[in-house]
Amino acid sequence: xxxxxxxxxxxxxxxxxxxxxxxxxxxxxxxxxxxxxxxxxxxxxxxxxxxxxxxxxxxxxxxxxxxxxxxxxxxxxxxxxxxxxxxxxxxxxxxxxxxxxxxxxxxxxxxxxxxxxxxxxxxxxxxxxxxxxxxxxxxxxxxxxxxxxxxxxxxxxxxxxxxxxxxxxxxxxxxxxxxxxxxxxxxxxxxxxxxxxxxxx
Numbered sequence: 001x002x003x004x005x006x007x008x009x010x011x012x013x014x015x016x017x018x019x020x021x022x023x024x025x026x027x028x029x030x031x032x033x034x035x036x037x038x039x040x041x042x043x044x045x046x047x048x049x050x051x052x053x054x055x056x057x058x059x060x061x062x063x064x065x066x067x068x069x070x071x072x073x074x075x076x077x078x079x080x081x082x083x084x085x086x087x088x089x090x091x092x093x094x095x096x097x098x099x100x101x102x103x104x105x106x107x108x109x110x111x112x113x114x115x116x117x118x119x120x121x122x123x124x125x126x127x128x129x130x131x132x133x134x135x136x137x138x139x140x141x142x143x144x145x146x147x148x149x150x151x152x153x154x155x156x157x158x159x160x161x162x163x164x165x166x167x168x169x170x171x172x173x174x175x176x177x178x179x180x181x182x183x184x185x186x187x188x189x190x191x192x193x194x195x196x197x198x199x200x201x
Contacts, residue, residue, distance in 0.1 A: 008047060022109060073108050
């Protein structure tokens with residue numbers, strides 16, 4: 001079975017790193033500009049998609065709804081069970097944290113091509129025992145996001161967080177805005193108040 005593979009990530013260096021990892025395994029891949037235009041073809045398509053912002057999450061869901069045969073391997077901003085569950089219920093067939101080792105990315109893609117999925121055991125248990133709705137009742141920030149909230153509460157600036165996380169300040173603002181939206185906070189002050197109430201700090 002011939003499968004065309006595309007890699008979508010905002011960072012060119014990361015994108016080309018994933019492509020090189022797949023090439024070492026004998027898997028060719030592409031990096032088109034528009035994932036939806038690229039999907040319109042007769043071949044089976046596999047997409048390695050980085051999911052970080054609210055726009056990325058919307059892209060994942062829309063892609064899987066409009067192309068039900070698409071195989072999406074989601075590279076996630078963290079390794080939290082709720083994040084994996086959110087991607088899988090959104091339509092991804094395999095999930096990995098974005099900082100996974102190249103060998104793990106290669107193994108996940110090869111498994112999907114073979115008709116299997118690689119899912120962390122804790123995520124599988126959450127999906128099969130409690131069900132996705134139970135896992136998603138409350139959006140719990142990832143360990144990294146809780147650390148960002150702790151640092152903001154201690155007086156760090158967004159620029160400080162960006163430097164520590166290796167993001168641009170603009171990207172850091174977007175990630176924080178997405179976090180506030182997920183936990184249903186209107187702004188930083190509300191987010192920090194919620195974080196204190198829920199014991200995340």
